[in-house]
Amino acid sequence: MNETNLEGAGFMTRAIHAGQEPDQAFGALAVPIYQTSTFCFDSVEDGMAKFDGTKDGYVYSRGGNPTRRALELKMAAIEGGEDCVAAGSGMGAISSVLLTLLAAGDHVIVGDCVYGCTNVVIRDVLPKFGIEVTPVDTADLDAVAAAIRPNTKMVYFETPTNPLMKVTDIAGVKRVAGENIRVVVDNTFAPPPVQRPLACGADIVVHSVTKYLNGHGDVIAGVVVGTADDIAQIRNIGVTKVSGAICAPFDAFLIIRGLQTLGMRVERHCANALAVARYLESVPCVKRVLYPGLESSPYHELVKTQMNGLGTGILSFELADNVNGLSGFEAGKKLLNALRLSHIAVSLGDPASLIQHPASMTHHNVSPEVRAEMGITDGLIRFSAGLEDAEDIIADFKQAFATL
Ligand SMILES: Cc1ncc(COP(=O)(O)O)c(C=O)c1O
Known part of the structure; x- marks a missing residue:
C-alpha cells in the first residue's frame, strides 16, 4: 500500500502503513535504523545540490534522517497534519515551537494548568525574552476571549489538563482566537484515535511521544504536527538549530513500532x-x-x-x-x-x-x-x-x- 491509496483509509490502517514503504536497499518491511551522523555525497555537485535543496537527500542527521522521517510521515498521517517534526523529548518539541514562532513584544495565552516544565518555560522563561504571558482557564471560552490583546500571537493549552483533567473545547478556542492567532494543543493525554485537534481547527499539535504514542515506557521523544510552512520553520530553527533536540534513529524505530498498535x-x-x-x-x-x-x-x-x-x-x-x-x-x-x-x-x-x-x-x-x-x-x-x-x-x- 502506498501513500496515495491511504487516502480515506481508517485509523488503524494509517497507523500501520503511513510512512512505511519497503526499504529501497533490501526490501526490509520494518523501517531500518539509519544509525549514522552523516551521509556521503556522490560528488561535490551532489553535495551542493542537497545543501541548496535542488536535490532531495540527507546531509547530516541533526537536520534529517530517514528513520526519523518515516516516523514524521506516520505521525502527520495519524494527526491529520501536512507535516511533522520529531524531537528528542516532549519539552524539546514544545520549546522549539515557542522559540520559533514567538518574538519579543508578542503575547501568549497559556492554559492555567499545564505540565510543570511547560509552565516553567512559558511563564518563567518567555518573559525573559520580552514575551508577555497570560495564564487563563481555557475551558472558559469567555476568559480566553477577554485575554486576547492586539499583540496576541498564540493560545497554548493541554486538553485534558495535567493533572486536573479539565477539557477545553478546541473548536471553540479557535473560533474565539480567529485566523491570526495560532492555537497550539498539547494532545499528550488524548492521542488519536481519541482526539484530533487539527480536525477541530487547531493550528499545531504537540505531544510528549514518551507517553501513549511510543507506549512502551522505553523512549523519551516529542513531535510537532501542523502545516508544511509552520513545520518547516520549527524544524529548521527550533529543532535543528536552537535546541538541537532531535529524535535519535533508534528511538524513532521504537516509536514507529509502538504507533502500529x-x-x-x-x-x-x-x-x-x-x-x-x-x-x-x-x-x-x-x-x-x-x-x-x-x-x-x-x-x-x-x-x-x-x-x-x-x-x-x-x-x-x-x-x-x-x-x-x-x-x-x-x-x-x-x-x-x-x-x-x-x-x-x-x-x-x-x-x-x-x-x-x-x-x-x-x-x-x-x-x-x-x-x-x-x-x-x-x-x-x-x-x-x-x-x-x-x-x-x-x-x-x-x-x-x-x-x-
Ligand atoms: C502533557 C505533557 N506535555 C509535555 C510533557 C513533556 O514531555 P517529555 O517528558 O517527553 O519531555 C509531559 C511530561 O510529562 C506532559 O505530561
Missing part, C-alpha cells in the same frame, strides 16, 4: 481508566474523582463530541481531609506505598499502571502559590491506567485502601 492500546487504557474511576467514586474516603469520561463530569458531553467517546487513560483523585485520623496527604502516601501492582512513578501511557503525587513530583517545580491557583492540592493523586486486567488493578486498590 496505538489504536488498540489507547482504547484499552481508556476502558481501564473508566473502570477504575467508577470504582473510586464508590470508595467512601475518596473526596473527588477527576475523570472526564464519568457521567458525573462536567466534560462528559465534550468527551462524546471531541474525544470520540473514549475519554483518556488518566484520572486524578483526592482523598477526604480526615481518613481515620490521617490528613488527605498522609492517607494518600500510605495508599500509594501499599499498592503492589501499580508502580509509584511519573510518566503515563505505559503498559504498566503508574501512580504519582503531582505536588511533590510532576509539579514540584511549580511554586505552591501557582499550584494553589491551578487547583493542585497536596492531597491530589494522579493515576495512569495501564493495560493490565481492570479487575486486577481494582483488586490492588481495594487491598491498599483496606490498610488505611
Whole structure:
C-alpha cells in the first residue's frame, strides 16, 4: 500500500502503513535504523545540490534522517497534519515551537494548568525574552476571549489538563482566537484515535511521544504536527538549530513500532481508566474523582463530541481531609506505598499502571502559590491506567485502601 491509496483509509490502517514503504536497499518491511551522523555525497555537485535543496537527500542527521522521517510521515498521517517534526523529548518539541514562532513584544495565552516544565518555560522563561504571558482557564471560552490583546500571537493549552483533567473545547478556542492567532494543543493525554485537534481547527499539535504514542515506557521523544510552512520553520530553527533536540534513529524505530498498535492500546487504557474511576467514586474516603469520561463530569458531553467517546487513560483523585485520623496527604502516601501492582512513578501511557503525587513530583517545580491557583492540592493523586486486567488493578486498590 502506498501513500496515495491511504487516502480515506481508517485509523488503524494509517497507523500501520503511513510512512512505511519497503526499504529501497533490501526490501526490509520494518523501517531500518539509519544509525549514522552523516551521509556521503556522490560528488561535490551532489553535495551542493542537497545543501541548496535542488536535490532531495540527507546531509547530516541533526537536520534529517530517514528513520526519523518515516516516523514524521506516520505521525502527520495519524494527526491529520501536512507535516511533522520529531524531537528528542516532549519539552524539546514544545520549546522549539515557542522559540520559533514567538518574538519579543508578542503575547501568549497559556492554559492555567499545564505540565510543570511547560509552565516553567512559558511563564518563567518567555518573559525573559520580552514575551508577555497570560495564564487563563481555557475551558472558559469567555476568559480566553477577554485575554486576547492586539499583540496576541498564540493560545497554548493541554486538553485534558495535567493533572486536573479539565477539557477545553478546541473548536471553540479557535473560533474565539480567529485566523491570526495560532492555537497550539498539547494532545499528550488524548492521542488519536481519541482526539484530533487539527480536525477541530487547531493550528499545531504537540505531544510528549514518551507517553501513549511510543507506549512502551522505553523512549523519551516529542513531535510537532501542523502545516508544511509552520513545520518547516520549527524544524529548521527550533529543532535543528536552537535546541538541537532531535529524535535519535533508534528511538524513532521504537516509536514507529509502538504507533502500529496505538489504536488498540489507547482504547484499552481508556476502558481501564473508566473502570477504575467508577470504582473510586464508590470508595467512601475518596473526596473527588477527576475523570472526564464519568457521567458525573462536567466534560462528559465534550468527551462524546471531541474525544470520540473514549475519554483518556488518566484520572486524578483526592482523598477526604480526615481518613481515620490521617490528613488527605498522609492517607494518600500510605495508599500509594501499599499498592503492589501499580508502580509509584511519573510518566503515563505505559503498559504498566503508574501512580504519582503531582505536588511533590510532576509539579514540584511549580511554586505552591501557582499550584494553589491551578487547583493542585497536596492531597491530589494522579493515576495512569495501564493495560493490565481492570479487575486486577481494582483488586490492588481495594487491598491498599483496606490498610488505611
Ligand atoms: C502533557 C505533557 N506535555 C509535555 C510533557 C513533556 O514531555 P517529555 O517528558 O517527553 O519531555 C509531559 C511530561 O510529562 C506532559 O505530561
